[in-house]
Amino acid sequence: MPTDMNTAKHYNANAEQYHQHVTNPSDSIFHSQYEKPAIRAELPNLEDLDVLSIGCGSGVDSRWLADNGARKVIGIDISSGLLDIAKRENPDISFLEMDMEKLDFPDESFDLAYSSLAIHYVDDWTPALKEARRVLRPHGTYVFSCGHPIDTAVEYTKDDQAKYAYLGRKIELETGKRTIFGDYLVVKDGGVKPIEGTLGDMEVVVYHRTFGKMIEQIRSAGFTIEKVVEPQPAPDMQQANPDMFEQLSRIPAFMIWVLKK
Structure with missing residues (x-):
């Protein structure tokens, strides 16, 4: 199934706000000091490569790819609002409204496919x-990032003092009774489960899937x-946000895949 259309609707409605977020390094340290350095470190030499940027958003990564040696960059996304910004900010790059599951390109058109935090919006990776x-x-080569399943498996709760994210168990000392928090395997859902969340003011749906399901x-x-x-x-990040640095140094939020045809 393609990206949840309600997610695309919210990206359209908040396109300018999202673009300002991802282009402000201090406002988006998850991008500027975590995901972006990690995924870019895994890219091959871009010189003379034709690159497809899948889920290109407002074109920030497409711009970076073009500026770092790619011969040609084409960005695709299903959010017309984000694409309008991408075209406005990068008139020398081609941007097309297109579903990652139905690419309107001939076979063997690109040397590299690149996708940053987009594929976790679809429930089945296989068609894309x-x-x-x-x-x-x-x-x-296909290099892409996605949410880490250990992060999407947690169970959230809160009280008057704090919010909590749990994945694990509580064992009562006297009775041995176990209380389980979170669900990594999501057996009843076949290893894939939709997770409703927010990104700023946007409502989005991403999909938790087990590591085994990803490989499959x-x-x-x-x-x-x-x-x-x-x-x-x-x-x-250690200086900019020491608490987040400590968290991400121990519990990953994203992961990077490097695939070969």
């Missing part, structure tokens, strides 16, 4: 990955897994 593989040239869907699409990265935050 098959399309990415189809448009890659022989030995092409990647292999079903025909890709070979070259590398998996569970990133550490950039050193700069």
